[in-house]
Amino acid sequence: MVKxxxxxxxxxxHMCNLIPVSMTVGANRIVPTISxxxxxxxxxxxxxxxxxxxxxxxxxxxxxIATDVTEQTVFKVRI
Amino acid sequence: MKKVICYVNQFFGGIGGEDKADQEPYIVEGVVGPTMAINAALKDAEVTHTVVCGDNFMGSNTEEALSRIMGFLEDKEMDLFIAGPAFQAGRYGVACGNVCKAVKEKFGVPVLTSMYGENPGADMFKKDVIIFKGGTGAVKMRQDVKVLTNFANRLLAGEPNRGCAVEGYFERGCRHELFLEDIRENTAAYRGVQMLKKKMAGEPYQTELIIPEKDLVPIAAPVELKDAVIALVTTSGCVPVENPDRIQSASATRWGRYSIKDMDRLEAGVFKTIHAGYDPAAGNADPNVLVPLDAVRAYEKEGKFKRLHDYFYTTVGTGTTEAEATRMAEEMIPYLREDGVNAIILGST
Structure with missing residues (x-):
């Protein structure tokens, strides 16, 4: 769906917990969730x-959303 | 006797080369050019008709060409449709893919074609159509037709598909259910342990779950938040408690869009999750952990972005095929566009 x-x-x-799946499927902007x-x-x-x-x-x-990225990117979260 | 209908371009249809590439589609009874070889190799089946169309006509008037060809086929009996082989001929390969896909969708009969791996038609259609790995040019005609018709004969005889690696067609990214003989060596546990032993010993092994190569989409340009009209999409199965669109709890084929206008959060008891792939307790107690409406609203009120779209879009992501997911997302697009949405937060569970 992301694609x-x-x-x-x-x-x-894409806000999700399974980052490797999201990467494999091909999301370009990824923010991790906790479970x-x-x-x-x-x-x-x-x-x-x-x-x-x-x-x-x-x-x-x-x-x-406002960040320019040149490759699939997992954004860092602090909490 | 099973009936097969074939498709060839103007060149293989024997009417000419580039100068005849604008030829409009027509259908003839029986065989033409290479379909003669196909007919000769078929067992208990015959080529009853051959459709011919110029590559340029197909390329420039695709919808018109396909609609006319579908019209030719409407009153014909057909058990199988074969296009090509197209070798490395790019326009012809794309034409074969287009025609096969249209025939499969309209008439539901199996469709086959063949082309060289670098033919752009191969990448474009390999997920939709069985495309055999063919040679670069017509000198490989005999061989490509043989591979194609061997499979066609087995298919028409009702024999099982042995998978792309054995049959020799491009991987479609789908799996078949297969019942193996009920012996210990065939159990998943035994097969898995054998694979693990090989892996530990550093020996080559073949996974049974091949992850297809990544097919990335171009990265969207950043959207300035002051201009961002944001929509929330979720595969968490979060729906109004009565699940009005009866979205399935697994292997979903349906989706819904529900108003969040004037809502500051998703209230428990008003929304819940129908997802069968995880424990729904937390999501039911506070649906905002699934679809973070409360936090998004807070940012909207702070003026961090322009505005939130009035609906959220939802389905269930467990067991849902990539094809269904793609279709559902595509069906959402007109609603999103209509409201000027330019950014989406898509939550998955």
């Missing part, structure tokens, strides 16, 4: 922490 959308000219950021069942907020942590993590990683994804 079909990007092929059509959309700037696509498969809860990509953006571990339910075993306080709501506050989940929010911080989600807010941070979505911020990275937004910045990725």
């Amino acid at each position: 079909a959308l990007e092929k059509a000219g959309f700037n696509v950021v 498969i069942p809860y990509p953006l907020g571990d339910p075993n942590t306080p709501k506050e922490e989940q929010w911080k993590l989600r807010y941070h990683r979505v911020g990275v994804a937004l910045d990725a």
